[in-house]
Amino acid sequence: xxxxxxxxxxxxxxxxxxxLAIITFLVLYAPIATLVIYSFNGGTSVAAWxxxxxxxxxxxxxxxxxxxxxxxSVFIATLASAIATTLATMAALGTTRRGKYKGWNFIxxxxxQPIMVPEIVTAVALLIFFASIKVATGYTGLxxxxxxxxxxxxxxxxxxxxxxxxxxxxxLETAAGDLYARPFTIFxxxxxxxxxxxxxxxxxxxxxxxLDDVIITEFVKSAGQDTLPTYMLGQLRRAATPEVNAIxxxxxxxxxxxxxxxxxxxxxxx
Amino acid sequence: xxxxAEQKKARDGWxxxxxxxxxxxxxxxxxxxxxxxxxxxxxxxxxGVIWDLSFKAWFQVxxxxxxxxxxxxxxxxxxxxxxxxxxxxxxxxxxxxxxGLPTAWFIATRPLKQRALWLFLITIPFWTNLLVRTxxxxxxxxxxxxxxxxxxxxxxxxxxxxxxxxxxxVLIGMTYVYLPLMVLPLFAAIDRFDFRLIEAGYDLxxxxxxxxxxxxxxxxxxxxxxxxxxxxxxxxxxxxxPRVLGGGKKMMIGNFIELQFGAGRNWPLGxxxxxxxxxxxxxxxxxxxxxSASENKDG
Numbered sequence: 001x002x003x004x005x006x007x008x009x010x011x012x013x014x015x016x017x018x019x020l021a022i023i024t025f026l027v028l029y030a031p032i033a034t035l036v037i038y039s040f041n042g043g044t045s046v047a048a049w050x051x052x053x054x055x056x057x058x059x060x061x062x063x064x065x066x067x068x069x070x071x072x073s074v075f076i077a078t079l080a081s082a083i084a085t086t087l088a089t090m091a092a093l094g095t096t097r098r099g100k101y102k103g104w105n106f107i108x109x110x111x112x113q114p115i116m117v118p119e120i121v122t123a124v125a126l127l128i129f130f131a132s133i134k135v136a137t138g139y140t141g142l143x144x145x146x147x148x149x150x151x152x153x154x155x156x157x158x159x160x161x162x163x164x165x166x167x168x169x170x171x172l173e174t175a176a177g178d179l180y181a182r183p184f185t186i187f188x189x190x191x192x193x194x195x196x197x198x199x200x201x202x203x204x205x206x207x208x209x210x211l212d213d214v215i216i217t218e219f220v221k222s223a224g225q226d227t228l229p230t231y232m233l234g235q236l237r238r239a240a241t242p243e244v245n246a247i248x249x250x251x252x253x254x255x256x257x258x259x260x261x262x263x264x265x266x267x268x269x270x
Numbered sequence: 271x272x273x274x275a276e277q278k279k280a281r282d283g284w285x286x287x288x289x290x291x292x293x294x295x296x297x298x299x300x301x302x303x304x305x306x307x308x309x310x311x312x313x314x315x316x317x318g319v320i321w322d323l324s325f326k327a328w329f330q331v332x333x334x335x336x337x338x339x340x341x342x343x344x345x346x347x348x349x350x351x352x353x354x355x356x357x358x359x360x361x362x363x364x365x366x367x368x369x370g371l372p373t374a375w376f377i378a379t380r381p382l383k384q385r386a387l388w389l390f391l392i393t394i395p396f397w398t399n400l401l402v403r404t405x406x407x408x409x410x411x412x413x414x415x416x417x418x419x420x421x422x423x424x425x426x427x428x429x430x431x432x433x434x435x436x437x438x439x440v441l442i443g444m445t446y447v448y449l450p451l452m453v454l455p456l457f458a459a460i461d462r463f464d465f466r467l468i469e470a471g472y473d474l475x476x477x478x479x480x481x482x483x484x485x486x487x488x489x490x491x492x493x494x495x496x497x498x499x500x501x502x503x504x505x506x507x508x509x510x511x512p513r514v515l516g517g518g519k520k521m522m523i524g525n526f527i528e529l530q531f532g533a534g535r536n537w538p539l540g541x542x543x544x545x546x547x548x549x550x551x552x553x554x555x556x557x558x559x560x561x562s563a564s565e566n567k568d569g
Contacts, residue, residue: 012379012465014372014482021376024369028395028449031406034416038409046409087290094286101280107287114298118507118551120524121544124531125301128308128541151297154290212399215509219531229401236514240409248402259397263390 032252039245046240056246066247069231073211076142076227080149081157081206087150088157088206089199093191096165114152122152123219130220140222148220149210156209157202164198201265204258212255302548309541317535327538331546348526355522358437359505362444363452366501367494369445370452374493377453378460389457396450404514407443408434411515435517443515444505451504452497459493495561499554507547523547 039057043050060066088111095107114122130144172194176186214229221230228251235244309327311319334345377388395403410417411433418430433439467489471481487494509524516522521529523543530540 012468014375015478017372017375020369020372024373024449025391027369028392028446030416031410031446032395032398032403034410035402035406045414046412048414083293087293091287091290094283098279098283099276101276101283103280103284107284107291110291110294110299111287113294116551116555117298117302118504118524118547120507120509120527121302121305121548122298124527124540124544125305126297127531128304128537129301147293147297151293154294158290208397212397212401214401219528229399232401232405233510233514244405245409248399248405251399251402255398256394259394 035245036249036252038242039249041242041245044241046242046245056242057250059241060243060246060250063243065226065231066228069226069228072142072225073227073229076145076149077207077210079146080153080210081203083146083150084153084206084210085157085161085199085203088154088202089161089195091154092158092161092165096162097170111158112155115155119152119215123216126216127219134222142225144220144222145217145225145227148216149213152213152216153206153209157206160201160205161195161198164195164201168194197265201262204262204265208255208258208262211251305541305544308537309545311538313536313538317531317537319537324538327536327542330536330539331542351521351523351526354437354520355506358441358444358522359502359508361441362448362505363498363501365441365445366449366452367498370449370456370497373449374453374456374460377457378463389454392450392453392457396454400447400510401514403447404443404511407439407446408514411439411442434515435519437516437520439515440512440520440522443511444508447511448501448505451500455496455500456490456493459490459496463489492561496558499558499561503551503554506550 038046038049040052040054041050042053042055091107091111095104095111126144126148130148134140134144168191172190173186176190181189212229213227214233217227218230218233221227226234228247232244232247308319310323310325312322312324312326314320330345331348332345333342334348335342373392377385377392380388409415412418413430413432413434417433418427421427422430433442463486467485468481471485476484506522507524508522509528512520512522512525516525518525524547527540527543527547530536530543534540
């Protein structure tokens with residue numbers, strides 16, 4: 001037994017692979033770690049260490065531009081993920097468990113299109129399209145950003161919901177139907193509760209995707225509509241201070257929390 | 271009777287999908303058609319377009335006409351940008367594969383209980399804000415950054431290197447940013463790999479390198495194709511990474527497209543470039559679909 005285990009071990013080992021893998025993990029996390037560490041730098045530069053301090057978090061917290069951009073980002077991400085998740089749930093119900101009907105491929109392709117087309121292409125297309133609407137209607141509000149974000153979040157919300165639906169047991173719904181429950185009652189009392197973890201996971205992915213978006217937002221936003229990522233991109237032209245590190249770290253922590261929740265939800269099987 | 275049930279299923283399917291499709295057509299897919307139209311119009315003097323049919327934009331993609339004597343020559347600046355985009359995207363694919371294969375192999379050969387954790391460690395950077403990751407790399411690469419401190423501290427180089435704002439910086443950044451896109455499909459392929467085949471190879475007196483080259487790589491080929499396309503496509507369309515790490519000078523196609531809608535004031539040229547990018551991506555995706563189809567057949 002012991003000798004067999006040793007033999008299997010030697011088979012799956014390729015010389016140098018483990019070393020390279022460890023190096024890869026280190027290289028993957030080293031820059032992020034550096035970024036986080038320097039967010040606690042008491043000095044004014046991102047290069048020279050000036051003692052431990054949380055002052056840049058205070059600076060970022062009190063920066064009115066950062067406040068506005070953060071609120072705007074969260075507002076857009078909340079609305080966009082709510083819209084995207086609702087539409088994606090309906091679309092998932094419409095494209096799962098009813099076989100492949102005429103036009104199914106078209107629907108599936110259109111839903112997943114935002115993942116496939118390079119973002120810069122969609123961004124310039126939206127720039128042209130929305131610019132002409134802005135001229136025609138005079139409306140320059142946040143509606144454009146919310147519409148664009150909702151649209152590109154749909155595939156990210158759709159995928160986990162559809163995966164959940166496909167893995168769902170049909171017997172409970174059939175049983176409810178046999179007991180003369182109306183279709184809407186079946187949906188509300190059985191399908192929806194079973195689907196809930198998938199919907200929550202989809203909503204979280206959509207929220208993260210919206211919160212992280214740079215390119216489409218940069219092209220669609222009107223003056224004074226910076227989100228946190230576009231504000232950070234704009235800060236590049238100035239001398240970098242650890243304030244950007246502090247904002248990045250806060251964003252990082254938020255993403256990791258949401259992702260952990262996503263993984264816990266999507267692994268939940270009941 | 272059965273036929274009407276089928277029809278009802280299809281009708282309900284369309285009705286349920288309709289709201290999502292409407293929004294997608296309005297705010298994602300539909301505007302792409304505008305680009306296809308604008309690429310064949312005349313550029314406006316300040317911005318926008320004049321509604322006159324013109325193929326000038328397509329001509330300008332590769333050639334330039336001298337304003338004074340009217341001679342036509344290849345647009346060297348454009349060619350440099352195309353060449354940089356293709357070269358850096360291919361190198362990024364190669365580098366992510368070089369580091370991604372051992373990493374995916376490492377994860378796939380961990381005990382079952384540890385695997386999810388290692389995979390999670392790969393996915394976290396993938397979902398982390400692209401801008402945040404690019405910033406992180408930027409700080410590492412600075413003249414006074416940590417990489418130069420380590421290299422000079424170990425006396426590997428006498429003077430700090432100016433890496434930032436070079437092609438190398440863009441390459442390092444894209445490799446860093448897109449690595450998870452290579453690891454995940456490679457892992458999926460290796461995870462299904464029957465390790466007894468390696469044993470069979472050794473029993474037949476194959477060396478380690480022969481086993482890797484003749485047994486492992488051919489079998490996980492669909493994963494390699496998938497990973498390569500998943501890395502190559504966003505690399506080719508990259509915008510944020512070259513903008514931040516290339517410092518505006520080392521442009522790639524994505525930045526070049528943006529320039530035409532900004533300071534370049536040539537919307538038709540920008541649209542033509544966007545269409546070309548879309549076309550290349552479309553071709554790559556067809557390869558991807560074929561590769562995953564053959565993978566399903568094998569599995």
